[in-house]
Amino acid sequence: MREIPPTLGGFVSELPVAADVRAALAMHADPADAEHLRRFFKTGPGEYGEGDVFLGVRVPATRKVAKQFATLPLDQIGELLDSPVHEERLAALLILNARFAAASKPRTRDDDARARIVEFYLAAVRRGRVNNWDLVDASAEHIIGPWLLDRDRTLLFELARRDSLWERRVALLSTFTFIKAGDPSTTLELAATLLDDRRDLIQKALGWMLREVGKRVDRTALTGFLDTNAAAMGRTALSYATEHLPPDQRAAYRAMR
Known part of the structure; x- marks a missing residue:
């Protein structure tokens, strides 16, 4: 200095x-x-x-x-x-x-x-x-996530409605803070709104956050989401989301596509 x-x-x-x-x-x-x-x-x-x-x-x-x-x-x-x-x-x-x-x-x-x-x-x-992606992943959960932890989370759904790849990824990665705090609700709701986005970096983020829901919070929350949505999910997102499930369960979800 x-x-x-x-x-x-x-x-x-x-x-x-x-x-x-x-x-x-x-x-x-x-x-x-x-x-x-x-x-x-x-x-x-x-x-x-x-x-x-x-x-x-x-x-x-x-x-x-x-x-x-x-x-x-x-x-x-x-x-x-x-x-x-x-x-x-x-x-x-x-x-x-x-x-x-x-x-x-x-x-x-x-x-x-x-x-x-x-x-x-x-x-x-x-x-x-x-x-x-690394810029989003290094920042969203450390700024937007903590800010919204005890606030209304409408902002994330506004970001998810934008066409911008990066704004959508910020929305998803911000929910990592909530997952780590034991709350998967916003992640699951956002994931449902982004199922049709087939861009690779959204697919990976979506599947990653779903996987973390099952890994860190509640596996039944993950499987409940997959029971309803696996048929509409992209291959990449589904692969990431089911990574820690037993092989037979992974195969069953893949067969739903």
């Missing part, structure tokens, strides 16, 4: 800026990893990550940088989110998670600050800056 001139007899640390985060990430860049990540995240023409730019920074290093700059102001986080560089957007979201968690501590909970962070995050989602 840079230093500003001394005031009243001592140096005062200046708040970090987006350029500081960029410089820290650049120190971990690896061209070979960047090439691999461009293929892994489907950045070719017509693919879901078309045009995304990678430095080749591995996730543990990105997390380390984000932790170092946890006090980054929201406007500077926004600058990183508007970057074409994937790792800069990921670092921004990890910092935003930390800001939300700090404002959510029980003894010092600040709902005004939490609300600002939620609106900031949703604005980034809506303008297409949380625009790959």
